[in-house]
Amino acid sequence: MSDAVLSIRNASKTFGARRALDQVSLEVGKGEMIALIGPSGSGKSTLLRSISALQTIDTGAGRIEAFGGPVQENGRIAGDVRRTRTRIGMIFQQFNLVGRLSLFTNVALGSLGRIDRLRGFFGLWPAETKTAAMAALSRMGVADYAGQRANTLSGGQQQRGAIARALVQKAKIILADEPVASLDPVSARRVMDALRDLNRADGLTVVVTLHQVDYALRYCDRVVALKAGRIVYDGPASGLKRDKLIDIYGPEFEDVFWEGAPK
Structure with a gap:
């Protein structure tokens, strides 16, 4: 992607015996609004924290770049990462x-x-x-x-x-880590509306992790799904159908699938 503002290559992150990220590669283009979805523990928050250099990835071939410059590689944060961070806004679940x-x-x-x-x-x-x-x-x-x-x-x-x-x-990139998880439905919609407005009106790149799959499909054109630390779907929201969602979340997802979901 020639206009990529974020580039993640072969990023892995291990916590003890658990691999939170497993050779994740992803490019984010300027002006995109992307939803990261997946079960709890799938690696969504770990990926955002790695992009923002709040944690290091494992040593090895992994590399993360923003705006064409290194954020971290081989398990080390880039020396001039503070300058890059000024252009990346991080929104947390607990504000x-x-x-x-x-x-x-x-x-x-x-x-x-x-x-x-x-x-x-x-x-x-x-x-x-x-x-x-x-x-x-x-x-x-x-x-x-x-x-x-x-x-x-x-x-x-x-x-x-x-x-x-x-x-x-x-900020030119906003990373939002489950920004509506603790909000009531009305407040959640206002926050998502605000993020979408910044994306569409200001051209800001937005990457948002969501547990609410219906919000991901409603607000984001591109959806990236993680499962056990690996990307298992990366494509248009319109292509994320019922069978794929059940594959991502498991058969129990059928029991909580919302009314009016894509067939």
């Missing part, structure tokens, strides 16, 4: 906001890769950061809560704040 700080401050922290850290430590935000933070909060529909402590907000509000922080970061 990863600092609860005692205001929502505004949490969002402004997205600018730390570009401003003096001492200024950020004392909350002396440049005018550009203040403007960007309020614009991002407004876009996510949570500007009214800017002065409120993050831990007093609902899960959906916090998650939209985390997305706003990625906007202030000026």
